[in-house]
Amino acid sequence: MMARANVAWWLPRAILLAAFAFFVFGPLVNLVLWSVAEAWFWPNRLPSQYGFRFWERVFRPEGQAMESLWLSIWIASLTTLLCLGVSIPAAWALAKARLRWRALILLVFLLPQAFPNLPVYINVARIFFTFDLNGTVMGVVLVHAAHGLVYSIWIATAAFAAIDDDLELAARNIGASGFTAFRTVTLPLAAPGIAASAIFVFLESLDEFTATYFVGAPEVRTLPLLLFSAAAGGNMQIAAITALILLVPSVLFMLLVERFLRAEVLARVGR
Amino acid sequence: METQPRGTPLGIQGLAVAYGRTQVLHEVSLAVGAGEFVALLGPSGCGKTTLLRSIAGFVAPSAGRITAGGRDITREPPERRGAAMVFQSYALWPHMNVAKTIGYGLAVRGWDKARIAARVEEMLRLLRLEGLGQRLPAQLSGGQRQRVAMGRALAVDPEILLLDEPMSNLDARVREGVRHELRTLQQSLGITAIHVTHDREEAMILADRIVVLEEGRIAQVGPPEELWRRPANAYVADFLGATNRLPLGDGVVMFRPEEGRVLAPGETLDGPVFEGTVAFCAYAGGRWRATIRVDEAEALVDVPERLEAETAVRLGIPREAAHLFGATAPSRESHESYAEAG
Incomplete structure (x- = not known):
């Protein structure tokens, strides 16, 4: 009890916590200030005039921001669908089918992360140019998906690996085909993990x-x-x-992820 | 058996299974009659679960054949074998309620909803699970889960019922009752059942015939009484409770603690008699269990009265309780103990 009252005990903790809060919330406060600053000139510490003029400009129907927002959401949705379409069968195979090169395949999906972004994307752009994919939504979706597959495959593989093989066998055992067993037992059980991976892919695409x-x-x-x-x-x-x-979407989805992604799923990543 | 067996005979010929380089089953052959209850008995790692899982189609054999009712099912997928399994872990689906779980096999067979509901109700009644249809597995007790797993397997009216230590996760008190229920159920349904267990008493009570497995080979097959009275080798004898092992001539005599006797002075007995001394005596509930030293070896014997330590006694084993095996008995344990002695 004495130790708790001790200044040497709480002071460093308080300072650390304050520093942490500053690093997290400092930039946010700055953003909020800028968004309502109608006049803010150096060397003033704070804006000299506040107002929502810029908000109104952004949310005007003909404003570019809304158009860009919908385009971003559209691209993120397509990217998510594409990633799920690839990652669900791939992750199932990686988790359940006892592939020989499992670790290697999982590693390959990490490769896009291993190299510096700029040269990779410049080369992608050059290659896409020959396929007329540059400047198209399709092209952007493809390049976002290549990046998103890392999350979706790794997380979905972990989600499938967390499911006891006997659960699927119990369904096969009483007459379900492999696909039916997958659809009615394995997929619903892996759904939280897969949903979490979809959210990550969506957010990554949105911010990309x-x-x-x-x-x-x-x-x-x-x-x-x-x-x-x-x-x-x-x-x-x-x-x-x-x-x-x-x-906004990031914060919303992060709250969802926290509910979906349980520790035991994360623990299987890379197993 | 009072009902006509509806089950299917099961044949296993020269079945071999390997996990990588480890050979788990070595050319196992076994014929199970229609409606027969067979227990696969052995310690963990003897291959009994692997044998069961290869019948279910979960494990691909490297050699051999499995037939059900004359049909070769060796290469059939699990869903086309007509063998329903009750898993050791029960393998209940956490997201599916009891009614859905029991009706699952019927739904995948394309039964209509009303018929499934009626059958599910019937199973719930049969297994004393009335009113629990809407519960999830997490909301059930261990015994209830076990009965749901049983109901899921029985609902599809399987030709063969495979039981993988279905009682190992139950309390000892619950287990006792479940054993008799299971036996009654199997007999009234006339179903062929293969039951994996490491519990010799469970195997004895349930099975028409017991198959004792030793390191992927069948050590002995026979009705419980036959195995009990005439174990084929030291391994089977040891597994069936004849854990005492005393050297006799070129071989050993093995017997159960409850079947050995401390003889009164001058008493004669038809069977081997050893001179020994009491090393230790402890109360074991209704009887005393004495450790008797015979030369280098020791044996446990149940006696009605307490014996003082260091008393010289004569230990007799009635002829029918004395299981004699050659010194080269094919038991790993015996090899090890000889190696230690040498």
């Missing part, structure tokens, strides 16, 4: 900048691209508001 910039710009203007050009053009208010809009 580099690949979209090289493959999609200028025809495909997603929200992060809009944010970049606004910030580069010195329009900090528009950039701040765009960033805050991007935060």
Whole structure:
């Protein structure tokens, strides 16, 4: 009890906690301030004039931000569907089919992460150019999916591996075909993990900048691209508001993920 | 048997299974009659579960044949074997309620809903699970889960019922009752049943015939009484409770603690008699269990009265309880103990 009252006990902890909170929330506070700053000039610590003029501009029906937001959501949805279409069968095979090169295959999906982004995406853009995929939604979806498959395959593999083989065999045993057993037993049990992977893919696609910039710009203007050009053009208010809009789905989905992704699923990743 | 057996005869010929380089089953052959209850008995790692899983089609044999009712099912997928299994872990689906679980096999057979509901009700009654249809496995007791697993397998009216230690996760008290229920159920349904267990008493009570497995080979097959009275080798004798082993001539005599006797002075007995001394005596509930030293060896014997330590006694084994085996008895344990002695 004495130790708790001791300044030496709580002071370092309080400082650490404050520093942590500052690092997390400091930039956010700055964003919020910028989004409502109608006039903010150096060397003022705070904006000299507040207002929602820029919010109104962004949310105007003809405003680019809303258009970009819907495009971003559309691309993220297509990317998620594509990743699920590939990762569910692939992850099932990796988790259940006793593949010989299992570890190697899982590693291959990590490769896009291992190399520096820029050269990879510049080369992708060059290759896509010959297929007329540059500047198309399809091209952006493909490059987002290549990146998203890492999450979806790894997490879905873990989700399938967490399911006892006997559960599926029990269904086969009383007359279900392999596919029926998968559809009625394995897939519903893996659903939380797969949903979590889908959310990650969706969020990654929504936030993705580099690949979209090289493959999609200028025809495909997603929200992060809009944010970049606004910030580069010195329009900090528009950039701040765009960033805050991007935060909303992330926060919502993170709350969902926390419910879905249980520790025992995560523990199987890479097993 | 009071009912006409509806089950199917099962044939296993020269079945071999290997996991990688480890040979788990060595050319096992066995014929099970229609409606017969056979127990596969042995310690863990003897291959009994592997044998059961290859009948179910979960394990691919490297050689041999499995037939059900004359039909070769060796290469058939699990869903086309007519053999339903009750898993040791029960393998109940956590997301499916009791009614759905029991009706699952009927739904995949394309039965209509009303017929499935009627059959599920019948199974719930049969297994005393009335009113639990909407429960999830997590909301059931161990005994109830075991009965749901049983119901799921029996609902499809299987030709062969495969039981993988279905009672090992139950309390000893519950188990006793379940054994008799299972036996009654199997007989009234006339179903062919293969039951894997490491519990010799369970095998004795349930089975028409017991198959004792030793390291992937069949050590002995026979009705419980025959195995009890005439174990074919030291391994079977040891597994069936004849754990005492005393050297006799070129071989050993094996007997159960409850069948050995401490003889009164001058008493004669038809069977081997050893001179020994009491090393230790402990109360074992209703009787005393004495450890008797005979030369280098020791034997446990049940006696009605307490014996003082270091008393010289004569230990007799009645002829019918004395199982004699050659010194080269094909038991690993005996080899090991000889190696230690040498």
